[in-house]
Amino acid sequence: MPYKVADINQAADGRKAIEIAENEMPGLMTMRKVYGPSKPLKGARIAGCLHMTVQTAVLIETLVELGAEVQWSSCNIFSTNDAAAAAIAATGVPVFAWKGETDEEYVWCIEQTLVFADGKPLNMILDDGGDLTNLVHEKYPQYIDGIKGLSEETTTGVHNLYKMLKNGTLKIPAINVNDSVTKSKFDNLYGCRESLVDGIKRATDVMLAGKVAIVAGYGDVGKGCAQALKAYGARVLISEIDPICALQAAMEGYEVTTMEEAVKTARIYVTTTGCTSIVRGEHFEEMLDDSIVCNIGHFDCEIDVDYLNKNAKSKDLVQPQVHRYTMKSGRHIIVLAEGRLVNLGCAHGHPSFVMSNSFTNQVLAQIDLWTNPKQSVCVKVLSKKVRVIFYYSVSVYTTCTTGCLSLVMAYLMCSQLLSFLFLLKLF
Amino acid sequence: MEVSKADLKRSSDVFINGIGVTLVETVDQPLGVSLVNSRKSTKTATSGDLVELAQVVQRGDEGVHSAACNKLSVIADQIRYLQEQAKQVLEKAKRDSDLHHAACNIVKKPGSIYYLYERDSGQKYLSIISPQEWGSAAPRKYHGGYRLEVDRTWTPIDEVPAKDKEQGMLNSVLQLKEGIVRAAINFAPHDHPN
Numbered sequence: 001m002p003y004k005v006a007d008i009n010q011a012a013d014g015r016k017a018i019e020i021a022e023n024e025m026p027g028l029m030t031m032r033k034v035y036g037p038s039k040p041l042k043g044a045r046i047a048g049c050l051h052m053t054v055q056t057a058v059l060i061e062t063l064v065e066l067g068a069e070v071q072w073s074s075c076n077i078f079s080t081n082d083a084a085a086a087a088i089a090a091t092g093v094p095v096f097a098w099k100g101e102t103d104e105e106y107v108w109c110i111e112q113t114l115v116f117a118d119g120k121p122l123n124m125i126l127d128d129g130g131d132l133t134n135l136v137h138e139k140y141p142q143y144i145d146g147i148k149g150l151s152e153e154t155t156t157g158v159h160n161l162y163k164m165l166k167n168g169t170l171k172i173p174a175i176n177v178n179d180s181v182t183k184s185k186f187d188n189l190y191g192c193r194e195s196l197v198d199g200i201k202r203a204t205d206v207m208l209a210g211k212v213a214i215v216a217g218y219g220d221v222g223k224g225c226a227q228a229l230k231a232y233g234a235r236v237l238i239s240e241i242d243p244i245c246a247l248q249a250a251m252e253g254y255e256v257t258t259m260e261e262a263v264k265t266a267r268i269y270v271t272t273t274g275c276t277s278i279v280r281g282e283h284f285e286e287m288l289d290d291s292i293v294c295n296i297g298h299f300d301c302e303i304d305v306d307y308l309n310k311n312a313k314s315k316d317l318v319q320p321q322v323h324r325y326t327m328k329s330g331r332h333i334i335v336l337a338e339g340r341l342v343n344l345g346c347a348h349g350h351p352s353f354v355m356s357n358s359f360t361n362q363v364l365a366q367i368d369l370w371t372n373p374k375q376s377v378c379v380k381v382l383s384k385k386v387r388v389i390f391y392y393s394v395s396v397y398t399t400c401t402t403g404c405l406s407l408v409m410a411y412l413m414c415s416q417l418l419s420f421l422f423l424l425k426l427f
Numbered sequence: 428m429e430v431s432k433a434d435l436k437r438s439s440d441v442f443i444n445g446i447g448v449t450l451v452e453t454v455d456q457p458l459g460v461s462l463v464n465s466r467k468s469t470k471t472a473t474s475g476d477l478v479e480l481a482q483v484v485q486r487g488d489e490g491v492h493s494a495a496c497n498k499l500s501v502i503a504d505q506i507r508y509l510q511e512q513a514k515q516v517l518e519k520a521k522r523d524s525d526l527h528h529a530a531c532n533i534v535k536k537p538g539s540i541y542y543l544y545e546r547d548s549g550q551k552y553l554s555i556i557s558p559q560e561w562g563s564a565a566p567r568k569y570h571g572g573y574r575l576e577v578d579r580t581w582t583p584i585d586e587v588p589a590k591d592k593e594q595g596m597l598n599s600v601l602q603l604k605e606g607i608v609r610a611a612i613n614f615a616p617h618d619h620p621n
Contacts, residue, residue: 007536101532107564
């Protein structure tokens with residue numbers, strides 16, 4: 001059986017986690033119920049490159065249930081859950097992923113997923129970050145003609161796709177899953193709302209109630225973070241350059257201010273902007289003792305950690321992903337996850353439920369690309385039609401399974417269906 | 428063969444061809460009896476007798492020497508073997524330690540096989556992908572595959588079958604011993620007062 005995982009003996013442990021995750025992923029389970037019998041992905045050979053976690057395991061088994069053949073690699077060298085990978089490998093799905101790959105092993109793993117057991121190459125791509133897409137375009141162009149479509153999970157990969165489209169190098173119809181409302185809203189707003197404080201608490205055990213916290217940026221991520229901190233009893237300040245978002249923050253009762261003002265009172269700093277250089281040297285020098293600084297926005301460019309490394313008197317590792325800098329003034333600054341995403345570095349990333357939403361979009365995108373023969377080479381967001389069908393089916397099934405929450409969702413989704421029918425009538 | 432008359436007197440040491448022959452000392456009145464002519468009665472019969480005695484001594488020397496040599500050579504062999512073993516143990520310890528300290532991104536698990544490669548920069552690192560699996564993309568320098576054992580030592584992959592065989596043998600001995608111990612326990616008379 002072809003696979004490469006850290007330890008196949010962990011399969012039983014992985015299976016337990018997957019079973020629990022299944023109940024937290026109603027979107028994917030509904031897809032299995034709705035599309036399982038008709039097997040719309042029959043004949044599809046999907047090469048997937050996406051964090052090999054417990055949630056992804058549920059996605060993989062959903063794709064298999066819908067009739068696809070699947071081979072998998074992880075899109076990050078450290079993000080694989082070895083138990084989940086073992087559990088999937090044990091079912092006969094070729095998985096090439098383990099926690100702690102080298103750069104060369106990472107590429108090797110992706111390459112192993114291109115050709116299937118019968119010697120036929122992939123005909124669908126499910127990507128996160130664009131590495132698989134680029135690999136096929138640049139190193140294995142002979143496979144491009146056979147590939148019917150690709151779906152891309154995340155911002156980085158989508159940027160890459162638009163760049164390729166602009167340069168004329170994109171050869172495969174693509175669906176941008178990242179910008180589906182049901183993906184981005186859940187990821188950014190509700191996902192971060194739960195995982196930000198999770199990260200801060202795991203890293204520092206600090207009491208949030210009564211503290212002043214500043215959230216830089218009041219987009220979806222900022223809204224979620226501010227709400228979570230407020231719910232713990234912190235007094236939340238917002239810094240925001242977009243006037244409408246700033247006004248929204250003010251209307252929610254937050255004090256809108258600047259970083260320069262905030263450093264006088266704030267103990268907790270959260271950056272959510274997606275822009276660079278939000279917390280800089282001049283801010284660090286003014287911060288109160290043992291201020292906690294973390295980022296949940298875009299990668300690692302929002303907090304100027306380089307400044308601290310160059311100008312702090314000393315830097316101590318308190319626990320993995322938690323550093324305490326001593327400034328020349330004698331004050332201390334605690335930086336979480338070295339300025340990278342705190343919910344990934346210090347907590348467990350998004351909960352299964354959030355991933356259920358984005359992964360359901362992935363499944364819909366795969367079905368759309370596989371079953372719709374007239375795809376042009378472009379990057380598109382999932383069509384409203386597809387989403388309406390999805391909402392309708394989800395609403396019907398989740399009503400039966402997850403009670404009250406689903407009833408609300410059902411209402412919302414049926415109203416979308418009605419608006420869709422209304423639109424149909426118009427044309 | 429020349430034996431001097433003086434040598435034949437009462438002295439106890441005679442040298443024949445450089446071999447010392449020691450005769451038992453003579454006394455004037457053995458057991459209190461005065462001999463009529465002690466020289467007559469104690470004179471060595473012929474010079475041949477002494478040569479014969481000397482030869483016996485020489486053969487004895489040779490025998491002892493070769494016996495000692497035999498025994499010493501066994502000990503020398505053992506010393507050489509122990510030295511060799513000590514060297515092997517030290518070399519293996521160094522290799523194991525080097526393997527544990529080789530760059531590795533993955534948490535190593537006993538029972539798994541790891542392959543040691545070297546980057547162009549000279550950094551040695553462990554991978555779970557074998558040279559065959561790498562195919563054409565294999566790193567240029569490969570330093571062998573090793574299995575991590577439960578006692579955190581490493582076994583080179585070509586020695587793995589031998590190691591497994593040995594382990595299997597030891598296991599069966601252990602099981603046998605356990606069986607014997609169990610049998611002994613079962614057999615032991617229950618001498619509780621009740």
